[in-house]
Amino acid sequence: MSLSGHAAERTRVECVEASVRLLxxxxxxxxxxxxxxxxxxxxxGPNGSGKSTLLRVLAGRASPSEGTCRVLGRPVGSSDPSHRREIASLVDSVPVASDMTLREQLGMVAASWSGNTPAAAEDAVRLAGELRLTHLLDRFPHELSSGQLQLFLMSLVLVRPGQVVILDEPERHLDSDHVKNLADILQQRCRQGATIIMASHDSTLIDTADRRLELNYG
Known part of the structure; x- marks a missing residue:
């Protein structure tokens, strides 16, 4: 099963009978x-139904045992830099530098993917404001609460210009007000053309999404 013509051009993520087995x-x-x-x-879906496994496959961190998954028209796990540039994910742990401030790290990621330009730096600061991190930009990661750290990790993902954004429970450690704000930010990202694939247990995020994929136990 594959898509062709105009549908294929619009399709960003496609899985066909994709499954994963371990022994x-x-x-x-x-x-x-x-x-x-x-x-x-x-x-x-319930814990153990394969949500994180599916996201790890889409992010190129695991391979399907059977079936296929393609992101942006290519098999998952492509090492091509231009392909990796278009996929931003918060699935496994995102590495942070303990001796760099949030501002320095966010600026470095923005420059790495969008160029070392004033516009990229401005976009990074703007995103920090949208995530309510402006007052924390000159702090170090160890000075953050668990919720603040989660927002910082989200900023490192969303500052990238990816067409596909893959998120595993982005609501972790966030209170309801910050979850609602995050839902608004993600919805705006979709309006700009991005495709978001997100695993979540939070009703606010789930209800804001356009479509739902319900997984069952393996």
């Missing part, structure tokens, strides 16, 4: 879906 354990049952440009998909 005799099924981590992800056969899963099929296709996400288009500008769509926000919420992946839901």
């Amino acid at each position: 005799d354990t099924t981590l992800l049952r056969p899963t099929t879906f296709a996400a288009s440009a500008g769509e926000w998909w919420s992946v839901t």
Whole structure:
């Protein structure tokens, strides 16, 4: 199963009967879906149903045992720099530098992916403001609360110009007000054309998404 013509141009993420097994354990049952440009998909299901496994496959951190997954028209895990540039993910732990401030790290990531330009730096500071991190930019990661650190990790992902954004429980450690603010930011990212694939247990984020993919136990 594959898409062609105009549909293929708009399709950003496509899985066809993709499954993951580890020895005799099924981590992800056969899963099929296709996400288009500008769509926000919420992946839901009980713990152990394969949500994180699916996201790790889409982010190129794992491979399907059977079936296929393609992101931006290429098999998952492509090492091509131009392909990796378009995929931003918060799935596994994002490394942070203990001896650099939030401002320095956010600016470095922005420059790495968008060029060392005033516009990239301005976009990074603007994003920090949207995530309510402006007053924390000159702090170090160890000086943050768990919720503030989660927002900082989100900033490192969202400052990238990725067409596809993959998020595993972005609501971790956030209170309801910050979750609502994050939902607004992600919704705006979709309006700008990004495709978001997100696993979540939070009703605010799930209800804001355009589509839902419900997974069952393997």
